[in-house]
Amino acid sequence: MQGHLNARSLASRIEGHSARIAIIGQGHVGLPLALAFAGTGFAVTGIDTSRERVAALNAGRSGIADVPDAVLQALRVNGHYGATGDLDMLRHSDVVIICVPTPLGKSKDPDISFVMAAAAEVARRLHAGQLVILESTTYPGTTQELLLPLFSARAGKVGEDFFLAFSPERTDPANASFKVRDITKVVGGVTPACSRLAALLYGQIIAEVLQVSSPRVAEMSKLYENMFRTVNIALANEFALMCRNLGMDTREVIEAAATKPFGFIAFHPGPGVGGHRAGTGSACLSWRMKMNGYNARFIRLAEEINRSMPAHMVGLVSEALNRRKRSLKGARILVLGVAYKRGVGDIHESPALEIMSELLEKGATLSYADPHVPVVYLNDERLDSVTVDAAAIREADCVLILTDHQEFDYRGVAAGASLVVDTRNATWSMPAGAGTEIIRL
Secondary structure, eight states: OHHHHHHHHHHHHHHTTOOEEEEEOOSTTHHHHHHHHHTTTOEEEEEOSOHHHHHHHHTTOOOOTTSOHHHHHHHHHTTSEEEESOGGGGGGOSEEEEOOOOOBOTTSOBOOHHHHHHHHHHHHHOOTTOEEEEOSOOOTTHIIIIIHHHHHHHHOOBTTTBEEEEOOOOOOTTOTTOOGGGSOEEEEESSHHHHHHHHHHHTTTOSOEEEOSOHHHHHHHHHHHHHHHHHHHHHHHHHHHHHHHTTOOHHHHHHHHTTOSSSOOOOOOOSOOOSTTTTHHHHHHHHHHHHTTOOOHHHHHHHHHHHHHHHHHHHHHHHHHHHTTOOSTTOEEEEEOOSSSTTOOOOTTOHHHHHHHHHHHTTOEEEEEOTTOOEEEETTEEEEOOOOOHHHHHHOSEEEEOSOOTTSOHHHHHHHOSEEEESSOTTTTOOOOTTOEEEEO
16 A cells, blocks of 8 residues: 555656656756756756766856756746755655766776666665656666665665666757657656656656656667667768778768668768767677677677777878878878767767877877867867967868868868868868868768
């Protein structure tokens, strides 16, 4: 009977938007989610271990392009959102959502230490009737094999005394077309009661929620999404190398193929993959399958191709300079864009950093411009973003486009540079100036 009372009471508070929600991790995933709940009247506490991050949030500075400061400030003023580093706030929460990173370790195996550290803190403060949801990308089985025993030892029987589910995050930074409310939420609870409560919660802010049979299915669905991206980017990258070998324009071929209205999705090549989820999905599943004695060969091949792209980009620059009787050593190279994707300031796992580091090691004189990234540190050296004008473009021995931010004047680059290596096809179809050579991936 107690379990039914707990579930009914929590459901009532969720439906009435009086449930208190704590979200651990206030980055690109946790903060937009927190503000989505706060915007519908829930009292939300954002928990983060970074004092600087907490201070900035409480001062009304989101630090995330997708989250306007004005929205954050309004929710701070009306009392629906606040940030803290005090984990004891979990004791007063009805719902706890874990949105911490799962980076790759040096061996490229998944590092779930942040997930387990957060789960341990939750377990210490878990109370009857509480709903805990993990959103961090991880290998299938994490929720049931690691979190469930931890919580059961503290709070009793899952589905009666407390509730546990997994729901994969699906954010896409800088994508104005798909915000939190627009993306179907997948939830998999340990028990049917857990699934129902998690679905009810997300249903308050998201139009469509899909309940699957277990946390394992929800975990696996996220890995498949990530692998789909990884494999198709790898295919596009290798396809670009083949087209270059055959003397064809990769973009033209892809655009032609994309006219097919079924059975094809256009992926475009680039200098590599990056971001907080770069390789996480494929690495998680590869690692898990290796533990089960299975070699995920296709996934590993895709990872190998993507990891090889930065070295290939350095080779393109070196070959292009050699044709102009210019050595890479001492060459003045202006890099446009260091973020991992267009429109964001996130340099986590950005292939631009690896490319720039290797160029520096080979003796190039390097400068960069990125409207979203004011400073980077490479090889113990600080580099500040420079202003890109006609003179800077003209004076560079090579302009290297690594991130196709919309703020750059690509027509001016194509017309004014002596040599352009364009890894994003940002100058595609633009006329080259007199004496300008443009090399596109």
